Amino acid sequence: xxxxxxxxxxxxxxxxxxxxxxxxxxxxxxxxxxxxxxxxxxxxxxxxxxxxxxxxxxxxxxxxxxxxxxxxxxxxxxxxxxxxxxxxxxxxxxxxxxxxxxxxxxxxxxxxxxxxxxxxxxxxxxxxxxxxxxxxxxxxxxxxxxxxxxxxxxxxxxxxxxxxxxxxxxxxxxxxxxxxxxxxxxxxxxxxxxxxxxxxxxxxxxxxxxxxxxxxxxxxxxxx
Ligand code: ATP
Numbered sequence: 001x002x003x004x005x006x007x008x009x010x011x012x013x014x015x016x017x018x019x020x021x022x023x024x025x026x027x028x029x030x031x032x033x034x035x036x037x038x039x040x041x042x043x044x045x046x047x048x049x050x051x052x053x054x055x056x057x058x059x060x061x062x063x064x065x066x067x068x069x070x071x072x073x074x075x076x077x078x079x080x081x082x083x084x085x086x087x088x089x090x091x092x093x094x095x096x097x098x099x100x101x102x103x104x105x106x107x108x109x110x111x112x113x114x115x116x117x118x119x120x121x122x123x124x125x126x127x128x129x130x131x132x133x134x135x136x137x138x139x140x141x142x143x144x145x146x147x148x149x150x151x152x153x154x155x156x157x158x159x160x161x162x163x164x165x166x167x168x169x170x171x172x173x174x175x176x177x178x179x180x181x182x183x184x185x186x187x188x189x190x191x192x193x194x195x196x197x198x199x200x201x202x203x204x205x206x207x208x209x210x211x212x213x214x215x216x217x218x219x220x221x222x223x224x
Contacts, residue, residue, distance in 0.1 A: 004030075007028060013060035031173070033192065034175070036177075036189065036207065038183045045196055049179060053069065068139060070136035070139040072136050076131070087120045091136055112134060142174075144175070150182045192206055
């Protein structure tokens, strides 16, 4: 990683009552970098994203985010009764009335064209994930934290979402922290990754190296 980090987490500990969800975790995302965070259920991935967004407080360590962070939360969290357009606009409210026009989002994510007036709850899972990404982009983020991009989606839909993320990263220099249970997808999209196990960062490095690490292959890539 080069340059000043857009996300810099150092020695982060988060507790829920007596339970320690994160135990002295370090993680950095450089400007315009795409970084993956992988780990099994309950490893603490969502807690880390919540800490980045200031939704849980640290019992120890520091969290620094340079610029604007937008989240694509696990489960997408659409307002099902509201139209796609209104869901998108909610992502821009922090920018006030001068916030981004939704038309830019339809250009970036053309699969949403023609769906603007549909209640978000009537869309497919893949379309809803696209709205969740569009809503996050409305905040004009410097870094996007995506919690479980691929969960419950068909491989073809995941391919489309991945292509959009690659384009946003390449053409607009968007930094991405991709939280994924699907390590193969995470490694395909990102040059660097972290592995979280039971609240501790156990491995970190270039995905090309991690993909050959026997511990990663057996635990996360379905290998021997
Ligand atoms: P998943 O993929 O299932 O979402 P995760 O890696 O995101 O898992 P977290 O949701 O961050 O993991 O949970 C980390 C640990 O903290 C787990 O043991 C979980 O049971 C616990 N935990 C999470 N949220 C709370 C909470 N609000 N109160 C108590 N314990 C919690």
